[in-house]
Amino acid sequence: MFDLLDKIPKIPVSEWVDAFIDWLKVVLAAPFQFLREDFKTFLQDTVTDNLVKIPPEIIILIVVVAAFFLSGKRFGLPAFSLVGLVFVYNQGLWVELMQTLVLVVTASMISVLIGLPIGIMMSKSNKLEKTITPILDLMQTMPSFVYLIPAVAFFSIGIVPGIFATLIFATPPTVRFTNLAIRQVSDELIEAAEAFGSTPFQKLFKLELPMAKRTIMAGINQTVMLSLSMVVIASMIGTPGLGKEVQEALSRNLAGPGFVSGFCIVILAIIFDRFTQSLNKQEGSY
Numbered sequence: 001m002f003d004l005l006d007k008i009p010k011i012p013v014s015e016w017v018d019a020f021i022d023w024l025k026v027v028l029a030a031p032f033q034f035l036r037e038d039f040k041t042f043l044q045d046t047v048t049d050n051l052v053k054i055p056p057e058i059i060i061l062i063v064v065v066a067a068f069f070l071s072g073k074r075f076g077l078p079a080f081s082l083v084g085l086v087f088v089y090n091q092g093l094w095v096e097l098m099q100t101l102v103l104v105v106t107a108s109m110i111s112v113l114i115g116l117p118i119g120i121m122m123s124k125s126n127k128l129e130k131t132i133t134p135i136l137d138l139m140q141t142m143p144s145f146v147y148l149i150p151a152v153a154f155f156s157i158g159i160v161p162g163i164f165a166t167l168i169f170a171t172p173p174t175v176r177f178t179n180l181a182i183r184q185v186s187d188e189l190i191e192a193a194e195a196f197g198s199t200p201f202q203k204l205f206k207l208e209l210p211m212a213k214r215t216i217m218a219g220i221n222q223t224v225m226l227s228l229s230m231v232v233i234a235s236m237i238g239t240p241g242l243g244k245e246v247q248e249a250l251s252r253n254l255a256g257p258g259f260v261s262g263f264c265i266v267i268l269a270i271i272f273d274r275f276t277q278s279l280n281k282q283e284g285s286y
Contacts, residue, residue: 021150021153021154024154025153025154032154032155035155035160036154036155036156036160039160040155040158040159040160043102043106043159043160043163044158044159044240047102048098048099048102051098051101051102052094052095052098056085056089056094059085060081060082060085060086060089063081063085063271064078064081064082065078066275067080067081067271067274067275067278070275070278070279071274071278072278072281077271077274077278080270080271080274081271084267084268084270084271085097085267085271087264087267088264088267088268091260091264093242093245093260093261093264096240096241096242096244096245096261096264097241097242097264097268099159099240099241099242100231100241100242100243100265100268101268102159103159103162103163103166103227103231103234103239103241104166104224104227104228104231104268104272106163107162107163107166107167107170107227107230108170108220108223108224108227110163110167111166111167111170111171111174111223111227112174112220112223114167114171115171115172115173115174115175115178115219115223116174116178116216118132118175118178119174119175119176119177119178119179119182119216119219120178120179120182120204122175122178122179123178123179123181123182123183123208129179132175136172136175136176139168139169139171139172140169140172144165144169144230144233145233145236147164147165147168147169148161148165148233148234148236148237150164151164151165151237152237157237157238157239158237158238158239158240159239159240161234161237161238161239162230162234162235162237162238162239165230165233165234165237166226166227166230166234169226169227169230170223170224170226170227170230171223173219173220173222173223173226174216174219174220174222174223175219176219177215177216177218177219177220177222178212178216178219180215181211181212181213181214181215181216181219182208182209182212184212184215185207185208185211185212186211189207189211190203190207190208193206193207214280217276217279217280218280220276221273221276221277221280224272224273224276225269225272225273228265228268228269228272231243231265232246232247232265235247242261242264242265242268243261243265245257245258245261246258246261246262246265249261
């Protein structure tokens with residue numbers, strides 16, 4: 001039996017993948033060059049550097065005030081944000097925090113911009129849903145380290161491949177939750193809208209998206225959390241930030257610095273999570 005299996009020639013999957021990546025690098029050379037050089041320069045030399053130049057006291061004050069109003073004028077989240085951010089600065093990791101912030105916000109925004117339209121299109125077509133669902137399954141079950149391979153192949157090392165790998169890993173929740181939320185809108189309400197002569201555009205933006213808003217926001221929250229979870233993995237391809245500090249501490253067997261950097265990531269994750277949850281409650285309080 002095993003002799004029979006050995007007679008089957010090896011399928012050259014790895015050669016096919018290499019050929020496909022080489023073909024993409026030739027066909028998309030111009031946009032890849034733009035992302036690898038210009039976009040990287042914009043993120044690192046413009047956005048991050050300007051964020052670092054802002055006095056930390058001002059950024060902390062803005063976050064605390066925003067937390068106060070988003071949490072319904074309660075003091076728990078503002079107090080945590082104040083203590084957490086002061087702790088990060090006290091540990092000498094403020095610049096790394098800003099670098100991580102740029103990575104997470106950029107990857108999350110691009111994920112939402114891509115994920116929302118795809119989720120809306122999936123909710124309108126059963127065929128499209130059946131086609132895209134296995135792709136989303138693959139994106140979520142593939143080990144996240146694998147995404148670093150095409151990221152490095154296309155964009156070398158740095159923040160751009162980190163965003164690319166994070167984008168693939170974090171986009172599925174926004175797509176799934178948007179599709180699910182719109183499909184759960186009451187059929188009676190949709191029929192009533194159609195009876196009053198609403199166009200598909202009016203039905204989508206005046207009925208379905210407002211009704212689905214809370215579930216969609218829950219999907220965006222998951223996207224942000226997954227983006228943060230990629231911070232350490234993305235540091236393996238030279239992405240700057242708190243993840244790089246964790247990775248360096250791990251490689252040198254330095255438990256203390258590794259714990260502090262990891263704890264700072266947790267602080268940032270809690271602030272992001274509470275902000276998006278508070279925003280969801282406010283958006284859904286109509």
